[in-house]
Amino acid sequence: MQQVKILTEGDSSLLIVFGDEISPEINSRISAVVQLIRSQKIRGIIDLIPSYSALLINYNPQVILFDEIKARIESILSMDVKTEDTVKTVVEIPVLYGGDAGPDLQNIADHAGLTPEEVIEIHSSRDYLIYMLGFLPGFCYLGGLDPRIHTPRLANPRLRIREGSVGIGGNATGIYPMDSPGGWQLMGLTPVKTFDPNREVPILLQAGQYIRFIPIDQEEFDRIKALSEKGEYECVIHTEGGA
């Protein structure tokens, strides 16, 4: 493990840098530290922003000063966290691939020299680690896309990409949590709302979890969509490992 650094980011935030590379090991260590910090309920901590290889902590200096919070964090970092024992959580995201839902599926297949069916098979056959959320509410930065289906972004970005669109942009894959402009190649659509500000839990997915895309047909899409609209759909979640 690389040397962890605690840096100031102004008078109300500190940045813990865990390394200078993107790797599942560093990311899972950050998830573990986030859980520890949450469980210790340190007074004065306002928010936590985990990212690929760092964790930003917003705090209120009226409640806790830099030296004190730094000491608390150092003691948490010195705890022996067995990241390999932590539970792996996989959230199933149903996706209607191709057709109107995924207008660029044929592009992706052509670029890869595969059939659309093979692209779907490759895309839906592995678990993607959610390294971090950012850019848009609920937008997940996923790791682990199979290099065979890496596809360059569209030369002309779309002005509007539908909420729920699943696409590929270069070596990344992901879900648009809301209508947004964008240049990704769209391969499908999920009926699941990953962001709903009026829901008790507005954001469905969390950093450190995994996503598995499950191909569905139009009928199943419509069924889940109807439930989602009413806020009654719950994704299938598996847990693997742990004690």
Next chain:
Amino acid sequence: MGFRVLKAGMQTTIQDLGRYGYQSQGISVSGAMDVRSFKIANMLIDNPENEAELEICLIGPTLKFTSATIIAITGGDFSPTLNGEPAPMYTAIYVEKDDVLKFASARTGSRCYVAFSSYLDVPVVMGSRSTNMKSKTGGFKGRPLREDDYIGFRIKRRYLPFFLSRHLDIHDYTETETVLRVVPGPQTEYFTKQGIETFYANEYTVTSDFDRMGCRLDGPFISTKNGSDIISDGIAFGAVQVPSHGKPIIMLSDRQTTGGYCKIATVASVDIPKLVQRKTDHRIRFKAITVEEAQKLYLEEIAELEELRKSIHVPCKEVLDCRLVAKRLTKLFA
């Protein structure tokens, strides 16, 4: 019970102190840009510190009240008038049904705040009433106010004791040169020695790329050792990013939660209000201070605000002076 928007102004939004607790999910904090002016407006009318207010930017709105309330206006001077008469700033003001409150464009500063003792009736979304324009949530329908919008109040006008004492000195925003104190880091090591010297030794100008997301500055090129890209990490309020064009961008209330450019420093919380009240072409210099100094300034400001709060919670001096009161009453009956 509320007010109707007769004219919307340039970007009039509902803000409180921001939406914390959801940044790990990509949701920006939003919230008031000038936290000091925001807090003072609520303080003048005994509102809770975090009660939602209107934030007015550069060109102000015109509002017509459909019920009585008490308001306080702080921040930049937009020459506010109530029914055509100048409305005092940094003062609690009685407003009656059908009154028209009008703001012109910013004479000094660039943002002003209006607090309402009847509390704005917009829903709390994820713990906050702040408008998040990007995700179209919070505030009023997740967007700036438009002509003909109607914003309700949650309660009727309430009694405020010591009413005549509820005024404070007006903040002066006439300066056009500002020194912002900053805490160096977190990515100081990404910059060359020359780059860091450039940043602290030179004057930068506020460009027109200045909105609730951030403020782009123009000035001498700040050099990095190996480019300005970092592995994306979280961004604090007031963080100073330096992308590859070598000019600083100061990240503000509507900043994205994470970003991929190295950050040379972060503006001290107490100096962010000075920055957000600046206009295009105003000049800025940076001065490094330690995190301990910045936190001391922060605590001093909280103590200062507490003193201000006490000063408006005493009986008005004129009322205590019997001779003065007698003199005034005599005039009335003369």
